[in-house]
Amino acid sequence: MDEVLTELIARLGQKVPELRLIDEDYGQLEPNSDDQYPVVFPCVLLSAVGVEWADMGIPGPNVQRGTAEITVRLAIDCYDDTHAGSGTTDRIAARAQLNRRVVKALHGYRPKGSIGPMSRVRSDSSTTVYNWKIYETTFRWTAKDDLGKPE
Structure with a gap:
């Protein structure tokens, strides 16, 4: 299923070009x-x-x-002071909108070799001690593999 991972990286790069890094998650944020x-x-x-x-x-x-199933984590550095009266609360909405664009780029997408489209099944968000906001979304879809087919 590694080919699906590279396919999704390319799709996100095309659909959400303002992302500065799209990569396999191997603990970069931990x-x-x-x-x-x-x-x-x-x-x-x-x-x-x-x-x-x-x-x-x-x-x-x-x-x-x-x-x-795959889990996608959008991470954004949040150094803006967004308290009431700060004049920068619009940054909260901008982060949520970017997350929505990432979700829309994948929800309903049909990776090669799949029987059905990707569907969002779970979402969550958190903030790290480094002031990074992390939006985590899990997608699920049905795949098919013919192991008898020559490569």
Whole structure:
């Protein structure tokens, strides 16, 4: 399913060009050491694609249907003071709008080899001690793989 990951990275780059980094998520936002991978904002990090497979039985045991899932994290640095009366509360709406554009770029999209389109199934947001706002969205879709097909 690595090919789906690269496909989604390309799609987000095309649909949301203001993202400064779109990459596989391998812990870039997690505090771990002084030699942390440099991240530029806004960025989107995509988890590895997980799939739960089951045999379809037709036309043979080599064809499987799977429920695929990926989590997409949009991270934005938030150094603006957005309290009431600050005059910058519009930055909150701008962050939410960027997240909406990321979600719209993927919800309903049909990756190659899929039976059905991607559907948003869960969303959440959090803020880190580094003043990064993280919007996390999980998408699910149905995939098919024919293991008997020559490569």
